[in-house]
Amino acid sequence: AQKVTQAQTEISVVEKEDVTLDCVYETRDTTYYLFWYKQPPSGELVFLIRRNSFDEQNEISGRYSWNFQKSTSSFNFTITASQVVDSAVYFCALIPLDSNYQLIWGAGTKLIIKP
Amino acid sequence: EAGVAQSPRYKIIEKRQSVAFWCNPISGHATLYWYQQILGQGPKLLIQFQNNGVVDDSQLPKDRFSAERLKGVDSTLKIQPAKLEDSAVYLCASSHRGTSGQETQYFGPGTRLLVL
Numbered sequence: 001a002q003k004v005t006q007a008q009t010e011i012s013v014v015e016k017e018d019v020t021l022d023c024v025y026e027t028r029d030t031t032y033y034l035f036w037y038k039q040p041p042s043g044e045l046v047f048l049i050r051r052n053s054f055d056e057q058n059e060i061s062g063r064y065s066w067n068f069q070k071s072t073s074s075f076n077f078t079i080t081a082s083q084v085v086d087s088a089v090y091f092c093a094l095i096p097l098d099s100n101y102q103l104i105w106g107a108g109t110k111l112i113i114k115p
Numbered sequence: 116e117a118g119v120a121q122s123p124r125y126k127i128i129e130k131r132q133s134v135a136f137w138c139n140p141i142s143g144h145a146t147l148y149w150y151q152q153i154l155g156q157g158p159k160l161l162i163q164f165q166n167n168g169v170v171d172d173s174q175l176p177k178d179r180f181s182a183e184r185l186k187g188v189d190s191t192l193k194i195q196p197a198k199l200e201d202s203a204v205y206l207c208a209s210s211h212r213g214t215s216g217q218e219t220q221y222f223g224p225g226t227r228l229l230v231l
Contacts, residue, residue: 046222047220
């Protein structure tokens with residue numbers, strides 16, 4: 001099976017707290033790509049990061065960081081010192097190599113940052 | 116660089132009416148996707164184009180939905196006749212495959228459709 005699981009339906013934290021969004025994936029392919037997208041209340045899906053299966057380096061971009069672990073098939077996303085503007089639905093997605101480059105989406109995690 | 120453009124941004128119609136959505140992808144992007152996103156769910160792929168050819172339309176309800184990308188650039192998605200369950204956001208995305216085979220989809224702002 002090829003699928004993405006985001007077990008956290010909704011997370012609510014107070015501003016300035018750190019928060020981690022979990023993503024677990026399943027694929028039979030050895031080459032694949034993982035993505036995170038942000039969907040704020042305005043509705044547009046905003047690309048955050050792409051990670052290749054052969055590159056397990058973690059990535060940091062400002063307050064955002066991503067932890068990719070092939071051993072546990074996880075690609076978790078951490079926001080440090082959260083801000084109200086981080087409130088959105090976050091989607092994790094997978095493109096297996098042999099898929100016409102179609103995204104397999106997780107169900108999304110709604111993140112609420114309270115002031 | 117301009118992003119993916121979509122119009123209209125909002126549309127309200129009555130059931131059994133027809134409606135059309137337009138998408139202009141990022142310049143140079145060969146692949147174009149149409150998605151349907153119902154409130155509270157993830158996007159569902161309706162159709163994928165590579166230039167002006169259809170790669171996959173297996174999830175497009177062809178009895179009422181149609182899409183075209185005649186010149187391999189912009190695209191239209193039509194619903195005729197609309198049903199109440201078509202109320203959703205219709206997202207367009209485009210992508211370009213790099214030399215290493217990597218590809219990222221970039222999305223437009225979407226069209227929110229309400230069918231009454």
